[in-house]
Amino acid sequence: MITRLFRKNLQNYGPFLVLLLFILGLWEMLARIGVLPPFILPGPLSIGTALVENSKILFGLHLPATLQEVLLGYVLSVTCGTLLGLGMHTWRPLEKALYPFIIISQTIPLIALSPVFIMWFGYTLWSKVAVVFLTAFFPVVVGAYDGLQQKNHAYEDLLRTMGASTRQILLKTRIPLALPSYFSGLKLSMVYCVIGATIGEWLGGSKGLGYFSRRMAGNLQSKEMFAAVVLLSAMGVGLFLIIAMIEKIIFKKRGFHK
Amino acid sequence: MAVLFANLNFRPLYFRREMKGSFYRAKEVTRITEIISVHNLSYAYAKSADAPVLSDISLAVHQGEFVSLVGTSGCGKSTLFKIIAGLLEPSSGELRLHEISATAKRLGQVAYMPQQDLLLPWRTVLENCLLPWEIKRSRSKAEVTSQVIELLERLGLAGIENSFPHELSGGMRQRVAFLRTLITGGGLLLLDEPFGALDHMTKREMHSWLLEILDELDKTILFITHDLEEAVLLSDRIYLLPGRAGGSVEEILVDLPRPRHSKMNYEPRFIELRAELERKLYDNTAV
Numbered sequence: 001m002i003t004r005l006f007r008k009n010l011q012n013y014g015p016f017l018v019l020l021l022f023i024l025g026l027w028e029m030l031a032r033i034g035v036l037p038p039f040i041l042p043g044p045l046s047i048g049t050a051l052v053e054n055s056k057i058l059f060g061l062h063l064p065a066t067l068q069e070v071l072l073g074y075v076l077s078v079t080c081g082t083l084l085g086l087g088m089h090t091w092r093p094l095e096k097a098l099y100p101f102i103i104i105s106q107t108i109p110l111i112a113l114s115p116v117f118i119m120w121f122g123y124t125l126w127s128k129v130a131v132v133f134l135t136a137f138f139p140v141v142v143g144a145y146d147g148l149q150q151k152n153h154a155y156e157d158l159l160r161t162m163g164a165s166t167r168q169i170l171l172k173t174r175i176p177l178a179l180p181s182y183f184s185g186l187k188l189s190m191v192y193c194v195i196g197a198t199i200g201e202w203l204g205g206s207k208g209l210g211y212f213s214r215r216m217a218g219n220l221q222s223k224e225m226f227a228a229v230v231l232l233s234a235m236g237v238g239l240f241l242i243i244a245m246i247e248k249i250i251f252k253k254r255g256f257h258k
Numbered sequence: 259m260a261v262l263f264a265n266l267n268f269r270p271l272y273f274r275r276e277m278k279g280s281f282y283r284a285k286e287v288t289r290i291t292e293i294i295s296v297h298n299l300s301y302a303y304a305k306s307a308d309a310p311v312l313s314d315i316s317l318a319v320h321q322g323e324f325v326s327l328v329g330t331s332g333c334g335k336s337t338l339f340k341i342i343a344g345l346l347e348p349s350s351g352e353l354r355l356h357e358i359s360a361t362a363k364r365l366g367q368v369a370y371m372p373q374q375d376l377l378l379p380w381r382t383v384l385e386n387c388l389l390p391w392e393i394k395r396s397r398s399k400a401e402v403t404s405q406v407i408e409l410l411e412r413l414g415l416a417g418i419e420n421s422f423p424h425e426l427s428g429g430m431r432q433r434v435a436f437l438r439t440l441i442t443g444g445g446l447l448l449l450d451e452p453f454g455a456l457d458h459m460t461k462r463e464m465h466s467w468l469l470e471i472l473d474e475l476d477k478t479i480l481f482i483t484h485d486l487e488e489a490v491l492l493s494d495r496i497y498l499l500p501g502r503a504g505g506s507v508e509e510i511l512v513d514l515p516r517p518r519h520s521k522m523n524y525e526p527r528f529i530e531l532r533a534e535l536e537r538k539l540y541d542n543t544a545v
Contacts (some may be wrong), residue, residue: 011267161343162442163366164393172389175382254380 042223047230050223058212063231067208069125069197071237077189081137082182085144090170095145107139114203128200128208135196136189143185147178173237176254183247190243191254194236209235286462293357293446293478294319294342295327295480297349301337310349311337317497317507321445323487324472326358326489327498335482336373338499339448342480343370357445366394369442371449375435377423383410383434388444400439409437421529429460433467440475450482465491466520486539487523490514490531498538508538 014197024044030036031043038046051058084102089093110131121127148170157175164172213228276373280395295318302310312334319325327335341353344364377386384406391402410416413433423431432452439447453461464486472479472492483489489496490512498508512531514522522528 133522154372154374154376156376157340157345158370158372158387160345160365161368161370162390162393168393172392173378176378 039220039222042226046223047226048197051227051230054224054227056109058209058228058231061207062209062212062228063235066194066201066209066232067235068127068199069132069200069208070235072125072127072194073136073196074190074193076129076133077137077140077193078186080133080142080183081189084137084143084149085182088141088145088172089148102138102141105134109198111203117195117200118204123204123206127203128205130198131200131203131236132193132196136192136200139185139188139192140182141185143182143188144178147181147185148174150177150181154175156249183243187240187243190239191236194232196241198232279360280448291321292318292322292354293321294480295352295354295356296338297340297352299348299353299477301334301341301450302349307339312348312499314351315499315507317509318428319446319478321478322476323494324479324481324492325494325498326483328483328486328489328535330483330501330539333501334474335499336450337481339370339450339482343368343448357444364503365498367444369439369444369447371435371439371447373451373454375423377431377435377438379423382420382422383415383426386423386434386439387419388439389438391525394443406437406441412474413437413453414467427460428456429464434466440477444480447477447479449479451484453488454484460514461485461488462520468492468516468522486532488537490528490535491520491523491539496535500534508539510535 014110027041028043028045031038031041031046033141042050067244084098088098112133114131117127117130151174156169156176159169159172197208198213201208205211209228209232213225214231216222216225216228284457294370297316299312300310301312302308305517315338317325327338328337337346340532341348342355342364345352355364355368360467372487378389379381381389384403387406387410388399388402390401407419412417413436415430415433415437418426418434423434426434430543431453436449436452439449453464456464469492481489481492493512498510500506510531511515512533514525514527
C-alpha cells in the first residue's frame with residue numbers, strides 16, 4: 001500500500017524533483033566557481049542559510065503580515081467578485097454597465113495608482129489590501145460570470161416542465177454547472193493575491209515579505225532577498241494547493257469526474 | 259350545456275383496457291374522455307420566414323392510451339411535445355389538456371422526458387429522482403424517497419440510489435430518467451424518443467420491461483419514435499405527422515391484443531401493420 005502510494009507520487013512528481021535538483025545543483029556550482037559575485041546571484045545553500053538565520057523575523061513578523069494582507073484581500077475579492085458575477089448574470093443592465101469598468105480596472109497600471117492609495121489609506125494594512133483586491137477580484141468575477149453563462153438549455157427546459165422558477169433553475173443547474181469555471185477563477189485569484197500583496201508592500205510599509213525583500217535588495221543583501229522570495233513563492237503554492245484541494249473534495253463528493 | 263359536451267368529447271373506446279378482458283369491460287363500456295385534444299394547431303418560429311414547423315395538426319389522446327407520433331426528421335414532433343409541455347405556445351389553433359383548466363399554465367403539469375436522459379451528473383440517482391419534488395414540495399420528503407426506492411426496485415434498479423449517473427449503463431440511465439418522469443406526477447407522460455440512443459439489444463430489453471410495467475402504471479402516454487417496430491409494439495394508436503411539405507395527420511389503429519411481448523414482431527398481423535406504417539410514411543414524404 002505504502003509502496004504503491006510512493007510509486008504513484010514518484011511517477012507524478014519524480015520528473016519535477018529531478019529537474020529541480022539538477023537546476024539547484026547547477027546553480028550552486030556556478031555560485032561556487034565564482035563566475036558571478038554573490039550579491040548578483042547567491043547560491044541556493046547560502047539562500048537556505050539566510051532563511052534559517054533570519055527565520056525569526058521572517059516567520060515571526062514578515063510572513064504573518066503578508067499572509068494577513070493576502071487573506072483579507074482574498075476574502076474581499078471572493079465576496080465582491082462572486083456577488084458581482086452573480087449580479088451581472090441575473091440582471092443584464094448591470095452586466096452592460098459594469099463589464100467595461102471591470103476590464104478598465106485591469107488595464108490601470110497599479111504602480112501608477114500607488115501614490116493615490118497611499119494618500120487614501122496611508123501606510124496601513126488597507127493600502128495593501130486595496131492593491132490585492134484590485135488585482136485579485138477580476139478572475140473571480142470572470143470565473144463566476146462566464147461559468148454562469150454556460151447554460152445547458154436542455155436541463156433548463158426539463159426543469160421548467162417540472163414547474164421550476166428562474167431562481168430554482170439558477171440554483172439547481174446554473175450554479176453547479178458554473179463551479180468548474182468558478183474554481184479556476186478562485187485558484188488564479190489566490191496567486192494574484194500574493195503578487196498584489198508584494199506590490200502593495202513595495203509601495204510603502206514597514207513589514208511583510210515584499211517589504212523585506214525590497215529592503216534587502218536595496219542593501220545588496222541578495223541572499224536575504226532571495227530567502228524572502230522563496231518564502232513568498234512557497235506561500236503562494238501552499239495557498240493555491242489549499243484551494244485546489246477544496247475544489248477536489250467538493251467535486252469528488254459531487255461525482256464530477258475530470 | 260354545449261360546452262360541457264365539448265369537454266367530455268365522447269368517442270368510442272378502442273384501446274388497451276377494452277382488450278384486457280371482462281374485468282375492465284364492464285366498467286369501460288362507457289366511453290372515455292380525451293386527455294389531450296389538439297385542433298388545427300400551427301407553430302412557426304416568430305422571426306423565421308420559412309414554412310411553419312407544424313401546420314394544422316389535429317389529434318386526440320384518451321385516458322389510459324399509449325399513442326405514438328411518427329414522422330420524418332424535422333416534421334415537428336419534438337416541437338409539438340414542447341408545446342404540450344408548455345415550453346412553447348402555439349402560433350394558432352387550439353390545445354386543451356383536460357386535466358388542467360384552459361387558463362392554467364401547462365408548465366409543471368405534464369411529465370416530459372426528453373431525448374437525452376438529462377440526469378444531472380452531480381446528483382446521485384436518488385437526488386435526481388427527488389428533483390421534481392424539490393421544485394414543487396407538495397409532499398413530504400420521506401414519502402417521495404420511499405416511493406423512489408420502491409419504484410427503483412420495480413424497475414429492476416434496486417440498490418443504485420446512491421450511484422452517480424456516470425456509473426450506470428445507458429439502459430439504466432434511461433430507466434432512471436423514466437422514473438424521474440413518473441415522480442413528476444400527473445397522469446400524462448410525454449416520452450420523446452426515450453430509447454433512441456440505445457443499442458438494439460438494450461432497446462429490446464427496455465421494450466419488454468416497459469410492456470411489463472405499462473398496465474400497472476395506469477398512465478396516458480404520448481410517445482415519439484423513429485423506430486416503426488417500436489411504435490407498433492408499444493402503441494394503441496399511431497399518428498403519422500406530415501412532413502414540412504404539408505398534408506394531414508394520419509392515424510393507424512394497432513389492433514394487436516394485450517398483454518404484448520417483445521417477440522410479437524414476427525407475427526403476421528404485426529408485420530402487416532408495420533408494412534402499412536412504412537408505406538404511409540413513404541407516401542407521406544414522397545409528396
